[in-house]
Amino acid sequence: MKHSNYKEFDNHPAAFQESAGNSSDSPENRAVRCTLCPHGCVLGDGKSGICRTRVNLEGVLYTTAFGNPCSISIDPIEKKPLFHFFPGTEILSLATAGCNLRCLNCQNWSISQISPLETDNYRLQPDAVVEEALKRSVPAIAFTYTEPTVFYEYMLEIAQSAKKRGVKTAMVSNGYINEKPLKELCRFLDAANIDLKCFDDKIYRTLTGGSLDPVLNSLKILKESGVWLEITNLLIPGVTDSPEMVEKMCRWLARKGFIDTPIHFSRFFPTYKLSAVQPTPESTLREAAQIASTAGLKYVYVGNNPSLNGESTVCPGCGKVVVHRSGYRVVENNISNGSCSFCGEPVAGVWG
Numbered sequence: 001m002k003h004s005n006y007k008e009f010d011n012h013p014a015a016f017q018e019s020a021g022n023s024s025d026s027p028e029n030r031a032v033r034c035t036l037c038p039h040g041c042v043l044g045d046g047k048s049g050i051c052r053t054r055v056n057l058e059g060v061l062y063t064t065a066f067g068n069p070c071s072i073s074i075d076p077i078e079k080k081p082l083f084h085f086f087p088g089t090e091i092l093s094l095a096t097a098g099c100n101l102r103c104l105n106c107q108n109w110s111i112s113q114i115s116p117l118e119t120d121n122y123r124l125q126p127d128a129v130v131e132e133a134l135k136r137s138v139p140a141i142a143f144t145y146t147e148p149t150v151f152y153e154y155m156l157e158i159a160q161s162a163k164k165r166g167v168k169t170a171m172v173s174n175g176y177i178n179e180k181p182l183k184e185l186c187r188f189l190d191a192a193n194i195d196l197k198c199f200d201d202k203i204y205r206t207l208t209g210g211s212l213d214p215v216l217n218s219l220k221i222l223k224e225s226g227v228w229l230e231i232t233n234l235l236i237p238g239v240t241d242s243p244e245m246v247e248k249m250c251r252w253l254a255r256k257g258f259i260d261t262p263i264h265f266s267r268f269f270p271t272y273k274l275s276a277v278q279p280t281p282e283s284t285l286r287e288a289a290q291i292a293s294t295a296g297l298k299y300v301y302v303g304n305n306p307s308l309n310g311e312s313t314v315c316p317g318c319g320k321v322v323v324h325r326s327g328y329r330v331v332e333n334n335i336s337n338g339s340c341s342f343c344g345e346p347v348a349g350v351w352g
């Protein structure tokens with residue numbers, strides 16, 4: 001039977017689509033262009049896009065990633081990482097299968113590089129996700145693990161429902177999304193951590209299959225929309241760790257008004273298609289943090305490397321530790337009414 005493997009799914013109409021076929025084509029032969037992310041896939045009948053979650057069924061684009069997360073758990077919010085957004089709280093985290101990038105270093109490739117038709121899924125409608133957070137007294141929901149752009153409609157409806165019920169939402173994303181859908185999402189989203197993978201378009205294309213400019217544009221949109229934003233930059237030896245590139249990135253961030261945006265330099269460990277690459281040396285992490293501070297970025301963190309003690313928040317005024325972290329745990333919080341309790345300097349963030 002035609003389209004039989006989509007039959008068991010409650011295919012949900014996809015937002016951001018346009019006809020890409022000839023108007024004389026019959027509906028079932030009509031190609032559809034997905035305009036959700038910069039790939040702009042043109043899909044023939046029965047075909048899915050690069051992300052494997054959007055499919056053209058007889059001239060209409062559907063998402064197969066709605067109400068069917070394959071992964072749900074409750075994490076410390078620091079694990080996202082979000083350090084300036086309700087520190088020390090928990091966050092209900094979920095993902096469906098699929099991703100619009102093909103990162104050689106993907107940590108979650110077993111669910112990101114397949115479609116929701118191939119994973120064991122929960123059945124959870126948007127309101128039920130919010131209900132779950134409330135039932136467990138978790139103040140926020142994160143769209144994470146894979147790439148939430150590819151379950152956009154699901155994420156948007158959860159964020160809308162959460163907003164009505166006083167639950168916060170956060171997106172942990174590669175930022176590879178078009179402007180229009182992102183702006184619509186920003187009306188309901190509270191926080192985001194964007195993975196800025198490097199600052200070189202050629203490396204972006206080889207490493208991820210995406211490109212740099214759309215990600216930079218997403219950073220600007222999130223900031224302008226008032227969504228609390230943090231940035232992660234993974235330092236992969238020999239790929240994304242050149243000090244010159246890190247400096248270029250940090251200078252760009254400072255120039256474009258991101259000095260209050262926390263940046264998390266993350267240590268790479270061998271994984272997936274980069275399993276032969278060695279872990280990031282501590283000296284590289286230290287140097288990147290130094291470059292970022294010199295460029296004027298106020299909140300610089302080093303993650304995935306406990307021995308460097310790079311995960312506590314330091315007051316930009318007096319230099320004292322205002323949020324002391326150990327791993328994903330907040331040991332001490334000296335922020336009061338959004339300011340340092342020692343010197344009164346405002347510390348950017350959403351402190352709860």
Ligand code: SF4
Nearest residue numbers: 034037040041049051
């Ligand atoms: S969201 Fe998926 S189908 Fe749409 S353009 Fe991006 S990769 Fe292609």
